[in-house]
Amino acid sequence: MTTTAAAATIDLLSAAGVRRFYTVPGESFLELMDEVAARPELELISTRHESGAAFMAEAEGKLTGRPAVAMATRAVGATNLAIGVHTAHQDSTPMLVLLGQVETDHLGKEAFQEVDLPRFFGQLSTFAATVHRSDRAADTVARALQAATSGRPGPAVVAFPSDVLGRPGQPAAPRLPARPTPLANAGQVAAAAELLRSARRPVAIVGEGAQDGHDVLTRLAERYGIGVYSAFRRQDTFPNSHPNYLGHLTLGTLPDLLQPLREADVVLVLGSRLDEVTTQTYSVPVAGSQVIQVDEDPRTLGSVVPLALGVVAQPVGFAAALAVHPGAPAAHPGAPTDPTTDWSAAHRRYLELSDPAAGHEAAENGVHPTDVMAALRRHLGTDTVVTNDAGNFSVFGHRYWRFERPRTQVAPISGAMGYAVPAAVGVALAAPERRVLALAGDGGFLMTGQELETAARYGAEPLVVVFQNTLYGTIAMHQARSMGRTGGIDIGRVDLAGFARSLGAATRGVDDERHLDDALRELDAESGPRVLVVQTDPDVLTPTTRLSGLMGAPA
Template structure:
């Protein structure tokens, strides 16, 4: 069967792809299934589109999430029926918490089999509803493109997020007319603009405050220049939200720290602030340090296209439901009237810089994780895109990397393991002229490291750094603190480099800093292709400044 029908018609599956392509979608990530053959065929036939076959649906979904988070434009993840949707769902939940515009197209059983418990049938609307902005099942071929278009518009409107469309197999083969255009990226220009009077009020608050700070989240990605102008013009300290360190240059003198796990002493300026402005920031549990910040004595202003209720005790005094870039530009235009723009953040900045100093080599075996991060940061380009997995190793990465360029960090705010390698594949596809580093622990790598084969097959340039300590480190840390003993956290002595070579990559096993330098020398000599660094680390160095054997019992 082909997608060619009567003159001027095409299969409904092809019409859906055509509509998404017209809206600007360029990459589709999938594990192929027989329930959505017309969609697969249509993507493959369009030379402007890229169809990526992943090794697992979770990998495909993580790829689509990372692609969309990096570029700001939706990407598509595709899977078949209940089994594919089940595997893919982790990517949807990651996109939901990360406010990423992901579109999932899911094959479904034939319409006359719905509700009968057919092979691989799951009620996808009930299953995926809690982790998407919108989910629907299409029952007529002439509505496929329309509803896919609606899904697109919902994904990019307001606070972005994932959507899912279930497509019964028989519906996709229906011959339909050319699809009507969807708004695509032009629709983003319709985001609400803050009223001039509201911006005036905010500017007045910033000038009058004793120690105002910004907390910047994903809604301000790509806004380095206006953020810097606002921070300098009004004399503001700046914190970045959990795993959103790339939203403000970490080497700027007004940058005071990352509100991640174990924020510690760097949060003092935030705790003492009399005014906190949340900029494109959802104020999740980690960013708010367990919903304790901003404190009860702090006035809070929210600037977001879709502000949510505060979970912390802070006092909400102003809410601007508005587009973040245009609001920052409007604030920047008022900087000239900022009479009290000079505030001294020297002490708070010094606390931050002290916290990110590279420690001396104190490990008993292998490479110190912080020193491994420092070596990678020193040798890789400043605008390297870093994708990181969940796990305690990531605390070393986030503390010691230092993000100075916009759109250089991709990390799951929901703490999903298995993210880094597939995210790295997508980042390398989306930004082929930039270097990409995927950083994972051995636990996360063993979940989705098979996507190294995808990277090799696609011919992308990607460096994968695996911090291998033989533990599910985060769980081990919590067990040690709670019970003083460990359970079910061991990972065997896996030869990660051998696995990587088997998947077609170049690979090095690194057991000391000299070996790491040698591997990085080789990488600089031959930078193209996929390289996996199997970096053996000391399992006792469980977190920055903490030993598993002595500090957590």
């Protein structure tokens, strides 16, 4: 059977389970948009900016584990998409990027809006290609889909010259599963069991590759008496209330929370590439710790620290085999028999530090961000999916929100500003039955807040909380610490509630913590996207840092 290249491509993606295509429409891929719009099982989501489209697709992939599609036109659209593609790459998120390109005869001439797209995206993607023959279009996308979901997942990019999509194409079948999932090797399971059984202070770091493993990971931790850390912005990989949970390896993790990791004799790394933040600028695991790293991508193993054991396997499957291995010690759930693996004091310290009601120094000019998190904890349940932007305000979200269920945190390891709002829209569209909370600073909100219009148009209902302190707090903190002065960090006191309201959102503004609960209750009664703008104290940079204190310190 012969069809068009565009139809064959969309047939393939529909059969593979792709459901949403996020885009800013462009003239170079008209046939792709037309094919998506014509199919009732698919959604074509028109966004306000390509970065929003890319963040939405990335967030859906992060939530579901299945790729969504971001589409854009030529160089101008593709470069706008790049921030979301970079996020998908650093966060190991499956994602497909379909791009329009100049006509085949114009390639290589620097035609209107032309750039070599595979070359441009080469470092940001797991696969990048240009389709030169219409009969191979669907097969090229099948290979891209395979690459996006194989080993370490990531973004795969395919460019279509605009004259290719309407020409005759050939159907292609999805190449899924991409390759057999690596299974736990009996010898490696036995070796890991022996290392953990003989360890005095075993610790685990669980990351993006260990999603959906709560039951398995808790059994493993209890069986071997392992203390568990979550990798950066992967707090939902292990239930935070579990007595073996030790905390989140985030920006500026407090020293007393890190002490168990520094003292660990064996460190089991499950599904984390040990990024810079997780390793606290590559300072942990410390020299002398025996590290076991388990990942589906062999390129990840040993790339950051030397290993006692490197295992190419699906991390949760390996953990399941390890938990039932005959060499595992017989420990009672939550209370290991060996007192050296009693993590109760460390877990208690985590609970104390993550309690927003524990008290703090009063804010003098606006609401203290800790009080915002306390109100959100009172108002929302643990089934809420939380998205967040980059910025100092996010430290309060990471510290005070406790994640008890898998796939409830959608946050950028890449540290991209502008992520929270479009990510929340993508999550709400992909899972309309879920409650979605976005945490944003005014800097990030002013970058992508226009995607509230997208949310309103498609009936998505995220709750967006904006911490408005009128400055780029992270940069102010670094400037104050290193230079003793600030510059270029001011943000105007924009009427963010009015801006959000003009885009179709219900809004409330709060400048006194006593009004937080009422505002949240009122917003809960509204439909569509909802925005709470909180005037927060610009002096309060983190739970432990004030700008005035840094400015008064010697440079």
